[in-house]
Amino acid sequence: MKYIGKAMSRVDGVAKVTGKAKYASEFDVKNVAYGYVAQSRIAKGRIKSIDVSEAERQSGVVKVFTHLNAPKTKSSDDDFFALQSDKIVFSDQPIAFVVAESLEQARFAARLVKAEYEEEKPTSDPRSAPTVDSRSPKMRGDAPAALAASPVKFEAEYTIPIEHHNPMEPHAGIAFWEGEKLTIFIKSQGVQAFQGHLAKCFDIKPENVRVVSPFVGGAFGAALNPHYITFLTASIAREIKRPLKFNYTRRQMFTGHGYRPYTWQKVSIGAEKDGKLRSVIHEAVGNTSTIENFTESPNGFGRTLYECPNYHTPYKIAKTDLPTPTWMRAPGAVTGAFALESAIDEVAYQLKIDPVEFRLINYSEKDPETGRPFSSKALREAFKQGAAKFGWEKRKLEPRSMRDGNWLVGWGVAVGTWGAGQAPATVRIALSADGNARVGSATADIGPGTYTVITIIAAEFLGVDPAKVKFELGDSDLPNAPMQGGSITTASVGTAAQGAAMAIKTKLVGLAQKDANSPLAGASVDDVEMADGTLSLKSNAAKKVAVADVMKANGMTEIVETFTSTPNAERRNYRTQAHGAQFVEVKVDEDLGIIKVTRVVEATACGRIINPKASHSQEMGGVVWGIGMALQEETAVDHRYGRMMTTNFATYHIPVNADVQSVETAFVDEEDKIVNPLGIKGMGELCLVGIPAAIANAVFHATGKRVRDLPITLDKLI
């Protein structure tokens, strides 16, 4: 292939670094008013009275909305909408919305809103909140009995705190109405999902809603749902009959879009003395809000990973007086992996078996759930390449056995896995006679490099230089595409782009063959190569015709094809997963407990790599994220108030450059003809899944201390 598999810089890179790329709040809209929310001091109860008179008197204030006069949604979904009633269900819930001529005026006036509450005691600690059973897959075998009968037994509990996505770009929206037609610029991972949501909220036709989000400054799941910002911005704009702009502040980001839930997990493992797993019981309780039941699958993580005949994953959610959680990068999987991959490590030590070896002993050759084969699974090869790159064979098994001066050295490993999903997607391509192609689909690019990767695929199959391809996304008017989530974008939209390009080629070959004397006469589409603006026979390149000439002969200046790809039906007969082996070195200051992640090797088996450069960058991002999750990130909640307290970057720590040292990546060759024609699996979440566990395992190897509660801060080591 000419472009696929070759490193390419981001096509939108220059626009981004020069400020030309417009993010939601940067669109110039005339006569825009600014909104700012006043928020609840209490976490639970109701608003007894609310006084906005002082706020309304301030200069520049256009109008103040509360639950008493704000527009109400017509949607019956149980999403949280702001200003719908006097009921308070979480601390910092919006209680008023001030619209003013400037942001500063709105913000100042919002401070003058006074509310009286009827306050109830909140329960924000999931450990004391009421739980409800959630759906979990049927037990495989009889896990409790097999555990009881196992010669080797292990059991431990693990917790992760609430964590927030914290993309650099805060959520922002600008909405305006032209008659019954709504346009909204808003940070979004799925413009058409937002369009559907707004159509429901206003009970209007989706065609009357246009959602635009061409650039997104990071989202990680935070912009999958529309959250309260979307309807609030759109509905107030309609009320004031004027364009309206509303941005969250960093503090508001903590209660405005959900978070990774607090999760308690207990892993019980039964094994043979030779290391063979006999039983795994992986229990989980995650928190949700009182208004929605948010679930993910934290404990499902290992069900296909290990060959273990008895497997049980009961799952509950705890109803807390906090905002509703949402999906956050590698939702469920990274949570479950932290617990299970730590537990696997613990059992390996118990049996004195090398942790890589232990995982290979229990390697699943086919899906243990269904007995079906994997469409591909090069995890063994990933272990091999990763271990070689890392130098794993020099590792000493005993904890505290490796040193570098004052520093204790620890090497840890863990596995990541993530479903190789795909959803229906449509791409439209317009190829003009001069060889330029316009490609469009209503997908998003929240940072992984979707602009670039679809450009590469289109260029490849149109046989044109990528510089001649312009890919448009992030506009609900474009052809249908799924939300950018679950690492399915390249598999979905990429397959559609390939299909649309192939459709153009088919059309061109047909047009060329209308001429009885065509050099392509009698050839099938597969016999023809389309490259550099010519169609030629693969068997005889001299037999060719220029694309431009074909179009001209047919009186055309442009060919437009739209193609919808759907997941391959064959997938049903297989398990489709991507895998990775993740190796970590940490150094721990023995006296002061300071932890440094000095080296990470990610070996990944995720099908075909379209753009190695962006893929490496994705993997690095996953590592950095994993460092944060393992060592730093925590949204601390003060349960007396049911209030999140670490709501800024000074107190909510994420890694800085100095926390990230060597990160190496390797992509293992993995050909997969089942998942989709190009064999694309996705990697954006996979690259994170094993990292926190690998770091925790490395910390144990270094110090002999097993930390089961994230984040692993230094006070837990001294």
Next chain:
Amino acid sequence: MRPFKYSKATNAAGAAKAVAGNKNAKFLSGGTNILDLMKEDVARPDELVDINGIASSQIRSTPAGISVGALAKNTDTANHPLVRENYPLLSQAILAGASEQIRNMATNGGNVMQQVRCLYFYDTAVNCNRREPGSGCSAIVGLNRTYAILGWSEHCVAVNPSDMAVALAALDTKVNIQMADGKTRTIPFTELHRLPGDAPHDDKALAHGEMITSFEIPKNKFAANSYYVKVRDRASYSFALVSVAAALELNGKTITTARIALGGVANKPWRAFDAEKFLAGKAATKENFEKAAELELKSARPLEFNEYKIELSKRAIVRALEKAV
């Protein structure tokens, strides 16, 4: 932000007078702390008196040592050859704080006067004696992993966040102050910050309107044997859990004079006078360092989540002294 008046003073005396004349006025220097607090509605001045350019931003040598201007930027101070060569401890401490960008804006006066980083102080939805005297301290039985182990009171358990101040405390610095009546006065740096007692809102030895103009650091023989250790939750851009500024004057293996100050443990940079006294005249050995650390932390009292700080402080003292030697 609430509306406020902005004015620019022309000289130090004028600035002091302007602020003294309005009980809701504040000085503005680098703005990296005061403006954040105003955005969060924690500080609510109705007037900011800009003092940039009106007092010394110089760093110069004097017969007694060096004079460091209150309006010199943190970055310029840390990188100044006089500081690097003669007071490397100060340079290290400044560079251990905040980020390059913030240090480029931050002034020395603003740094030592910066507010605590208490979670509850920053959140107007909850009570805090420092923000609203008499309302109660939310941290004392709250999320207090990063709070004080020394010198706290039931009224406040926050810690002074400045790194620079820890080095200044260790180096016997004096603070020159412009008073509102046009006069000036000088106090030891160790008296600038006070323990919270029953008035955490009033924890600096400056009267309203008094302005710091410069710092005087006396000559010393510590340059070859000093070290700043900062223990924090990430490698950069975070406040100290515990920090230690250690400076030794050695005669062979014997300590003639020791200076030790701790950060992150109290509402002021904590001069370890007991440890210093113990070490004077003793051999510079790990054993003596451990004894000194033990002695200094005797009076430490942990809160629910910060007991680790006691042991960590001891180890950090030992590490700083070992590195200093």
